Every structure is written in structure tokens, then in C-alpha cells.
Amino acid sequence: MTEANGTSVSIQDLSLNFGAVSVLQTLNLDVAEGEFIVLLGPSGCGKSTLLNCIAGLLDISEGRIFIKGKNVTWEEPKDRGIGMVFQSYALYPQMTVEKNLSFGLRVAGVARDEIAKRIARAAEILQIEPLLQRKPAALSGGQRQRVAIGRALVRDVDVFLFDEPLSNLDAKLRAELRVEIKLLHRKLQNTMIYVTHDQIEAMTLADRIAVMRGGIIQQLDAPQTIYNRPVNRFVAGFLGSPAMNFLDGQVEAGPVFKTDGVSVPLDRYVFDGTERPTGACVLGIRPEHIAFGDAAKSMPFSASGSVEIVEPMGSDTLVWTKLGGRNLSFRVEAERTLRPGDPVQIGFDPVRASLFDAATGNRL
Amino acid sequence: MSDQAVTLPASAGAVANRLEASGPRGPKPRHVFSRRNIFLYGTLFVVAVYYLLPLYVMVVTSLKGMPEIRLGNIFSPPLEITFEPWVKAWSTACTGLNCDGLSRGFWNSVRITVPSVLLSIAIASVNGYALANWRFKGADTFFVILIVGAFIPYQIMIYPIVIILREVGLYGSLAGLVIVHSIFGMPILTLLFRNYFSSMPEELFRAARVDGAGFWGIFLRIMAPMSLPIFVVAIILQVTGIWNDFLFGVVYTRPDTYPMTVQLNNIVNSVQGVKEYNVNMAATILTGLVPLIVYFISGKLFVRGIAAGAVKG
Amino acid sequence: MSKSERPNPLFRNLNAKIASIPMILTASVIFVGGTVWTVFYSFTNSKLLPRLNFVGLDQYYRLWATPRWLISIENLLIYGAISLVFSLVIGFLLAALLDQKIRFEDTFRTIFLYPFALSFIVTGLVWQWLLNPDFGIQHVVRDLGWTSFTFDPLYNSSIVIYGISIAALWQGTGLIMCLMLAGLRGIDEDIWKAARVDGIPMWKTYLFIVIPMMRPVFITTLVIIASGIVKVYDLVVAQTSGGPGIASEVPAKYVYDYMFFAQNLGQGFAASTMMLLSVVIVIVPWAYLEFGGKKRV
Numbered sequence: 001m002t003e004a005n006g007t008s009v010s011i012q013d014l015s016l017n018f019g020a021v022s023v024l025q026t027l028n029l030d031v032a033e034g035e036f037i038v039l040l041g042p043s044g045c046g047k048s049t050l051l052n053c054i055a056g057l058l059d060i061s062e063g064r065i066f067i068k069g070k071n072v073t074w075e076e077p078k079d080r081g082i083g084m085v086f087q088s089y090a091l092y093p094q095m096t097v098e099k100n101l102s103f104g105l106r107v108a109g110v111a112r113d114e115i116a117k118r119i120a121r122a123a124e125i126l127q128i129e130p131l132l133q134r135k136p137a138a139l140s141g142g143q144r145q146r147v148a149i150g151r152a153l154v155r156d157v158d159v160f161l162f163d164e165p166l167s168n169l170d171a172k173l174r175a176e177l178r179v180e181i182k183l184l185h186r187k188l189q190n191t192m193i194y195v196t197h198d199q200i201e202a203m204t205l206a207d208r209i210a211v212m213r214g215g216i217i218q219q220l221d222a223p224q225t226i227y228n229r230p231v232n233r234f235v236a237g238f239l240g241s242p243a244m245n246f247l248d249g250q251v252e253a254g255p256v257f258k259t260d261g262v263s264v265p266l267d268r269y270v271f272d273g274t275e276r277p278t279g280a281c282v283l284g285i286r287p288e289h290i291a292f293g294d295a296a297k298s299m300p301f302s303a304s305g306s307v308e309i310v311e312p313m314g315s316d317t318l319v320w321t322k323l324g325g326r327n328l329s330f331r332v333e334a335e336r337t338l339r340p341g342d343p344v345q346i347g348f349d350p351v352r353a354s355l356f357d358a359a360t361g362n363r364l
Numbered sequence: 365m366s367d368q369a370v371t372l373p374a375s376a377g378a379v380a381n382r383l384e385a386s387g388p389r390g391p392k393p394r395h396v397f398s399r400r401n402i403f404l405y406g407t408l409f410v411v412a413v414y415y416l417l418p419l420y421v422m423v424v425t426s427l428k429g430m431p432e433i434r435l436g437n438i439f440s441p442p443l444e445i446t447f448e449p450w451v452k453a454w455s456t457a458c459t460g461l462n463c464d465g466l467s468r469g470f471w472n473s474v475r476i477t478v479p480s481v482l483l484s485i486a487i488a489s490v491n492g493y494a495l496a497n498w499r500f501k502g503a504d505t506f507f508v509i510l511i512v513g514a515f516i517p518y519q520i521m522i523y524p525i526v527i528i529l530r531e532v533g534l535y536g537s538l539a540g541l542v543i544v545h546s547i548f549g550m551p552i553l554t555l556l557f558r559n560y561f562s563s564m565p566e567e568l569f570r571a572a573r574v575d576g577a578g579f580w581g582i583f584l585r586i587m588a589p590m591s592l593p594i595f596v597v598a599i600i601l602q603v604t605g606i607w608n609d610f611l612f613g614v615v616y617t618r619p620d621t622y623p624m625t626v627q628l629n630n631i632v633n634s635v636q637g638v639k640e641y642n643v644n645m646a647a648t649i650l651t652g653l654v655p656l657i658v659y660f661i662s663g664k665l666f667v668r669g670i671a672a673g674a675v676k677g
Numbered sequence: 678m679s680k681s682e683r684p685n686p687l688f689r690n691l692n693a694k695i696a697s698i699p700m701i702l703t704a705s706v707i708f709v710g711g712t713v714w715t716v717f718y719s720f721t722n723s724k725l726l727p728r729l730n731f732v733g734l735d736q737y738y739r740l741w742a743t744p745r746w747l748i749s750i751e752n753l754l755i756y757g758a759i760s761l762v763f764s765l766v767i768g769f770l771l772a773a774l775l776d777q778k779i780r781f782e783d784t785f786r787t788i789f790l791y792p793f794a795l796s797f798i799v800t801g802l803v804w805q806w807l808l809n810p811d812f813g814i815q816h817v818v819r820d821l822g823w824t825s826f827t828f829d830p831l832y833n834s835s836i837v838i839y840g841i842s843i844a845a846l847w848q849g850t851g852l853i854m855c856l857m858l859a860g861l862r863g864i865d866e867d868i869w870k871a872a873r874v875d876g877i878p879m880w881k882t883y884l885f886i887v888i889p890m891m892r893p894v895f896i897t898t899l900v901i902i903a904s905g906i907v908k909v910y911d912l913v914v915a916q917t918s919g920g921p922g923i924a925s926e927v928p929a930k931y932v933y934d935y936m937f938f939a940q941n942l943g944q945g946f947a948a949s950t951m952m953l954l955s956v957v958i959v960i961v962p963w964a965y966l967e968f969g970g971k972k973r974v
């Protein structure tokens with residue numbers, strides 16, 4: 001079906017049920033050749049399930065899956081041209097690293113010197129040459145994960161599937177390997193589908209992020225778009241740390257956003273549609289988009305309040321105040337010494353805010 | 365405490381000094397002969413003697429001559445050690461028409477146990493693996509029947525099996541008994557292997573599938589090599605279980621293919637002739653020797669085996 | 678559009694199905710088929726060979742009118758009650774003793790458990806010897822001067838089943854102790870610490886906190902003991918062959934003797950059906966308690 005636009009993986013109307021439980025519902029996803037797609041979502045939303053469907057490890061209930069234009073819906077995992085990296089590494093404990101890497105090739109009956117060549121290449125790329133004769137138990141977490149990536153690498157596949165490959169590692173190693181995976185992608189230019197619930201991984205690695213919830217892709221877009229223009233309240237709240245502030249209120253003609261004694265002019269806000277909605281809605285604004293002190297005064301919207309709580313985070317400080325009776329957090333430089341009770345002036349530009357329908361949660 | 369006091373401010377130091385003057389200090393003294401310990405070890409010791417006594421009596425009886433047994437006390441050590449009862453039990457004691465001792469039963473038991481253990485474990489391990497990793501429709505139904513079947517008294521299935529074995533011409537043969545042991549070992553072993561394979565990380569199995577290994581490839585090259593302990597547990601379970609079996613031996617074999625337990629019972633409980641208690645005890649020890657050796661060698665694994673076999677029955 | 682065919686569902690997972698053939702055959706032919714067959718033929722008057730001559734419940738009427746069967750049932754009940762109570766109590770006490778962080782724990786455990794490695798035949802014969810009135814314990818005590826001492830359970834019809842139970846307990850309590858010990862070890866250390874901080878005496882901690890927490894272990898153990906009780910056969914054969922007279926007969930032996938010696942298959946089938954029934958009575962409530970409430974297998 002695929003046009004020759006270089007679609008690498010195409011998922012059409014995919015549904016999957018475990019008995020009566022429907023985990024994925026008529027899901028569609030097209031991944032371009034060489035693209036790095038991140039599936040992001042809370043625990044239990046079906047990310048791993050989707051990945052396992054693509055790999056052929058789960059039998060799907062409905063729909064079709066194409067890889068490189070070939071319908072692989074009923075193919076065995078090994079025939080799909082995929083390599084997979086697992087969260088728990090899934091290294092065969094009784095085999096050395098070298099045997100781990102070559103297992104798939106040996107099963108497929110690849111010639112000995114070809115196996116050696118591919119292992120040498122993978123080992124070089126991942127810098128695991130000194131580890132080849134060790135057993136997995138004698139490796140550190142980071143080294144194990146490299147070997148696991150190597151196992152996908154030697155198979156010379158078109159599509160790499162990663163299922164939370166870094167979540168068993170500590171924060172420092174995670175940051176290191178994140179960079180390595182990015183470099184690897186740049187070098188290999190393979191299609192990669194990467195599952196995580198870590199938004200930093202998602203933001204830094206992805207060409208496009210698919211935010212999932214309850215087996216449905218909520219938004220599929222470039223990281224910046226998802227961050228700045230979330231399609232609904234769930235996506236807005238899920239991405240960003242510290243989380244976006246939400247204020248319940250009304251949109252009134254003008255247009256202007258009103259809540260308990262606060263009114264935010266929305267002239268500069270870019271509405272999704274052409275018509276101007278009115279009624280109950282939620283205004284979302286990220287802490288880092290709130291200006292403070294003198295800078296706030298020049299913003300289209302500004303208000304004054306007092307500091308409630310101060311949370312120093314090292315690089316900067318999160319300050320909580322109240323706006324229209326609701327808690328609101330904003331970021332200030334770490335050097336600023338604010339104390340609870342201090343008066344503050346805050347403000348923001350509504351162009352950076354997001355408005356959501358109160359009932360549906362969709363972006364207005 | 366005094367170390368701490370040094371670092372305390374002066375006023376607190378004064379208090380600490382006063383506290384330090386008397387009272388316990390350093391490690392709490394441990395009384396080896398406390399009432400608790402005497403009671404504890406005393407009880408355990410008495411119970412241990414009770415458990416060991418039968419073994420002791422068996423051994424000393426088997427080393428005495430008949431005259432000494434008639435006159436003496438079963439607990440007294442032999443005045444004159446003789447190995448004759450052992451030799452007789454092994455090679456000349458009579459059961460029915462055969463007078464070649466327990467050796468016949470021993471070899472029968474070996475020829476029953478070895479293939480039964482291998483066959484039952486082969487069947488159950490592959491089956492447990494299929495149940496754990498390759499679930500197919502209906503598999504669970506049969507599995508539940510299998511497990512429930514383990515609780516059904518054998519007596520109710522004995523006769524239909526006699527008929528089946530007779531139909532295929534294996535009734536009375538060692539091969540028939542091997543099949544019976546494989547059948548009745550299946551519930552517990554399948555459960556054991558299924559639970560073990562289920563507890564292995566699913567991702568490992570998935571990785572192997574992505575690597576292109578199939579049903580047998582994953583079993584032989586990934587799962588089985590990782591499962592040596594559970595295979596050992598299964599072997600222990602089966603060797604002792606099959607060696608100790610009596611019922612199936614009586615029902616499904618003939619006098620010349622009787623396993624050791626059946627032969628032992630026939631020797632000891634035969635009504636003809638003079639009772640030779642020393643020979644009986646020697647024969648009894650000989651029969652118990654194989655499982656005892658397995659038990660003492662395997663130690664912790666044996667415990668694990670029976671616990672695994674027993675838990676979630 | 679695509680060339681790949683949807684595989685025939687029968688051949689999907691074919692290897693797994695092949696590997697399960699022994700299980701499928703055993704479950705359906707032997708366990709279900711065999712049970713149904715025996716129950717079915719228990720309504721016939723089969724003698725030497727199975728015959729389809731239906732006589733209704735005749736075999737059962739005769740069974741319940743046979744003194745030997747009645748004694749068997751009575752023995753089974755006594756033996757069962759003794760086994761259950763004593764092996765649970767002794768097994769738990771031994772486990773609790775071993776759980777006191779004692780030295781030589783492994784040695785003691787090895788000693789308590791070794792009889793379990795022995796067969797019932799061996800166990801029965803040893804205890805037959807120990808309880809032999811002419812040479813065994815009775816003889817030894819009399820030699821010590823107490824000449825009227827009597828301890829001959831295997832030769833006294835009214836207490837023979839207790840004599841058999843002694844041997845059974847010697848053989849089986851080690852297993853129960855091991856299961857209990859595993860259960861005790863599975864209890865969170867912090868429970869003990871909390872009880873100690875609260876100043877609760879040890880025996881109270883066991884009675885009111887630990888034992889209730891070990892409910893699953895007790896249930897499992899109970900099921901194991903119970904299913905062993907119904908099967909008791911070899912022990913009796915080795916120790917007394919059912920004697921003196923028919924005083925120590927048990928149902929399993931009744932079944933075997935009627936099927937293979939008395940050439941009265943119908944009686945054997947009826948008796949084994951009754952055994953099945955007794956197991957069902959024990960198992961069904963347990964299965965209901967274990968699996969009934971929650972929906973999982």
C-alpha cells in the first residue's frame with residue numbers, strides 16, 4: 001500500500017485485546033525511513049504492547065503492520081527485519097557476550113567469518129571489544145545495555161525497537177547512554193522506535209514523539225510542537241517538569257480569560273480553529289514561561305501576589321504563589337533569595353499559554 | 365558511651381560522666397547455658413535421638429548374628445560384627461521361587477528408575493516450557509485437569525491402566541511400569557517446570573524469538589541451560605519417588621520384574637521359614653540406601669525439591 | 678495485497694501442541710477417562726473381568742455391609758485425624774524451634790527430614806521390628822525390670838492403627854517441618870522486630886501474629902497431608918498386612934485386594950469410587966476457598 005515516500009513502518013487500524021481488555025484501539029502510525037520515533041506515556045498505556053506488536057511478539061486482534069512496504073502482520077519476529085532492545089537487557093546469562101551477539105546469526109546459519117565481521121563492527125561501534133569473552137553477570141548495567149544494543153546491531157536490520165532501554169540504569173549512566181544512542185542513530189540512520197516514560201529522553205532523542213494514553217496516540221509531533229502546543233490537557237500535563245500550571249475559568253468575548261478576579265487578555269493567543277469559543281475552559285502556562293519582577297510588568301498580563309513556598313532545585317528555584325485562588329509555580333534563577341511572604345510581581349505572554357476546553361480537555 | 369562523652373559540651377559531659385559510673389556497658393553478655401538454650405537444645409537433642417534411633421537399630425541389628433539377637437537387646441551394639449546378613453540379603457535370600465536375594469530387585473529398580481526419571485523429566489520439562497511460554501488455546505484446561513488429577517487416589521485409575529497396558533502388550537513389563545511412572549510423575553513435574561519457566565524473565569524469551577530461535581531452539585539453547593538447578597531438583601524428586609514406589613510395582617510387574625521395595629516386603633513378610641531379623645534389617649537398609657544417599661548428597665536441593673513439589677500442589 | 682497467508686489456527690504453535698500431547702493424553706485418557714471408566718463399571722457386577730452387567734448400586738450396598746470396609750473407613754479416620762493433628766503440631770513446633778537462630782540448624786534439619794527419603798515399606802519394616810514385642814521396645818523395657826510392661830501396638834487389634842500412625846509420623850513430620858520452616862522464613866523480619874519493641878512475648882507473637890500470617894502455608898500443608906492420608910497403603914502392607922485379622926485394613930488395600938486377589942472387580946471399583954468421593958469432599962471446599970473468591974488459575 002505504501003507510496004514510495006520512504007515509509008519504514010506503517011501501522012494501520014491496529015487493535016489488540018487481552019481477553020475482554022482492549023489495550024490498543026484502532027491505532028495508526030506511520031514512521032518515515034530513518035526517523036527516530038519515541039512512544040511516550042504513563043505506565044500501562046500500552047507502549048510495550050505496541051512495540052511487541054510491531055516486533056511480532058504478540059498476536060494482534062485487528063489491523064495490519066507494514067515494514068518497508070511489506071505486510072508483516074503474520075510474519076515471525078525474525079522475518080520482520082527488526083532488532084529489539086529490552087529494558088531488562090534480556091542477555092542470555094549462560095553465554096559470553098560474543099555468543100550473545102552471535103546467537104541470532106548462528107540460528108540463521110550465517111557463515112562464520114561473516115559473523116566475526118559483524119561482531120567486530122558492532123563491538124567497535126559500541127566499544128565493547130574488551131568485554132567479548134565475559135558473561136553478562138560480569139558486566140555493569142551500562143555495559144549490559146550496550147551488549148543488548150549490539151545484539152540488535154549485528155542483525156543488520158532496518159528497524160530498531162527499544163523498550164525502555166535505559167530505565168534500569170542510574171541517572172548518570174542514563175544521560176551518557178542517551179547521548180550514545182543519539183550518536184548511534186546519526187551514524188546508522190536506521191529507523192528507531194523507542195519506548196520510554198522519561199520525558200527528557202523523549203525530548204532529546206525524538207524526531208517525533210507519540211504521546212500515548214489508554215492505548216490511543218494522543219499527539220504525534222515534533223518535540224517542540226508537543227511541548228509548546230499540546231493538543232489536550234493530558235499531553236500538556238504529562239510533558240514538562242515541573243508541570244504546567246492550570247487555571248480553571250471562562251473564556252469571554254474579547255477574547256479574555258476570566259477567573260476569580262483575574263482576567264487575562266487573549267488577543268495574542270493563537271486559537272486552534274477560526275471561531276472564538278466561549279465558556280468554561282482551563283488555561284495552562286508553564287512555570288518557565290512566567291516572568292517575574294520587572295520583566296513581568298512589561299508582559300501583556302501581569303499580577304501581583306506573595307510567595308507561598310520556595311523550592312530550590314539547584315540550577316534554579318521554583319516559587320509557588322497564588323493567582324486567582326489557585327496555586328501557581330514559576331521559575332527564578334537560583335541566586336534569587338525569596339522568602340515566603342515576600343511580595344512578587346508575575347506576568348506572562350498569553351501567546352505561550354495553552355487553552356483547553358474544560359469538558360473535553362482539547363486545545364482551543 | 366565514654367567516647368561520645370568526650371565530644372559532648374561540658375555540661376552534657378558532666379551528666380554523661382555520672383551516667384557512666386555504673387550500669388551495663390559494651391556488648392551484652394551471652395549466657396551459653398541460659399535456661400532458654402538448655403531447653404532449646406535439650407528438646408532438639410531428644411527429638412533428634414528419636415529420629416535417629418530406628419536407623420541405629422536397623423544398622424546394629426543387621427550386624428548381629430541371630431543368636432545374639434535372640435538373647436540381647438535391640439539397642440545394644442553388636443558384640444561380634446558379622447556381615448553375613450548383608451551378603452545373604454543381597455545374594456541368597458528367597459522370595460517365592462527365586463533365591464538370588466535382593467540383587468534382582470535392585471537391578472530391576474535401576475532399570476525402572478533410570479528410564480522413568482529420564483522420560484518423565486523430558487516430557488514434563490518440554491511440556492512445562494510450552495505451558496509457560498507458548499500458551500495455546502485449551503492448554504490451561506488440560507493443565508488444570510492434570511493438577512487436579514494429582515489428588516485423585518491412584519486406586520481409581522489403576523485398573524483402566526492395566527487394561528490399556530494389556531492391550532498394547534506391556535502389562536507386566538518394565539516398559540509398562542516406566543510409562544506408568546511417567547504418567548503419575550507428570551502433574552508435579554509439569555507444575556514444577558511450568559512455574560520455573562514462568563518465573564524466568566519474559567523478555568529473555570522474546571529476545572530469543574527476535575533472534576530467530578524457534579520452539580526447540582529456545583528450549584535447548586536458552587531455557588534448559590539456564591535451568592540446571594530445577595532439573596536437579598526434578599531428578600532428586602523422581603529418583604526417590606520412583607525408587608520408593610510400591611503400589612505400581614506390585615500392580616504392574618511380575619515376580620521376576622518386581623522392583624526392590626516389593627521384593628523387600630516379600631522377603632521380610634514371607635510366612636515360610638524361620639525369621640532372620642538380621643537379614644531382614646540388612647535388606648531394609650539396602651533398599652533404603654539409594655534414596656538416603658541421594659538425600660545426604662543433595663542436601664539443600666532435596667529440601668528445595670520437596671518444597672517446590674509441595675507448595676501450590 | 679500481501680502474500681503471507683493467515684496460518685491455519687490448528688498449526689499455529691504446532692510444536693507446543695506436540696510437546697503437550699503426553700499431557701493431553703494423560704489428562705484426558707488416564708485421569709478423566711480412567712476415572713469415568715472405573716466409576717461406570719462400579720455399577721456392574723464384574724468379577725474376574727470387567728463386564729457390562731449393570732446391577733445399580735448393589736456393589737455399594739454390599740460394600741457398606743462389609744465389616745472389612747467399615748473397619749477400613751474407621752481406621753482411615755483415626756489415622757487421618759492423628760496424622761493431621763500431630764504432624765501439624767509437631768511439624769510446627771520443630772520448625773519454630775529450628776527458627777530460633779540455633780547452631781547446627783542444618784544438622785538438625787537433616788536428621789528430622791531423612792526418614793522422608795525412605796519408602797513406606799522401609800519405614801514400616803523398621804517400625805515393625807522396633808515394635809516387635811519379643812525383641813523390640815517392650816522386651817527391652819521388661820529386661821530392665823518392669824516385667825508387666827506392655828507395648829505391642831502391632832499385635833493388639835484395638836490399637837494397631839495407632840502403632841501404624843507412629844511410623845507414619847516418624848516418616849512424614851520432617852516434611853511438614855520443612856514446609857513450616859519455609860513459611861516462617863517467609864515472614865517479614867520486621868514483624869519480629871515490631872513485636873519485640875512492643876514487648877509481646879514470643880509465644881503470643883507466634884500464636885496471634887505469625888500463625889494467622891501463615892494461613893496459606895497451613896492450607897497447602899493440610900492439602901498435602903490429606904491427600905497422603907487417603908493413599909496410605911504400603912505402610913500397612915509392610916507393617917501388618919492388615920492384621921491382626923482385619924484390624925488394620927485401609928481402603929486402598931481393600932481396593933487392591935478385591936481387584937487383584939478376590940477377583941471381585943465390581944467391589945474394587947465401588948470402593949475406589951468411594952475413595953474418590955472422599956477426596957472430592959476434601960478438595961472441593963479447599964479449591965473453592967483458594968480459587969473461588971478471586972478469579973485466577
Ligand SMILES: Nc1ncnc2c1ncn2[C@@H]1O[C@H](COP(=O)(O)OP(=O)(O)OP(=O)(O)O)[C@@H](O)[C@H]1O
Nearest residue numbers: 018021023041042043044045046047048049050197
Ligand atoms: N498478557 C497480558 N494480559 C492482560 N493484560 C495485559 C497483558 N500484558 C499487558 N497487559 C495490560 O496491557 C496494558 C498495557 O501494558 P504495557 O506493558 O503495554 O504498558 P506500558 O505502556 O509498556 O507500561 P510500562 O511503562 O509500565 O512498561 C496494561 O494495562 C497491562 O495491564
Ligand SMILES: [Mg+2]
Nearest residue numbers: 047048049164
Ligand atoms: Mg512497558
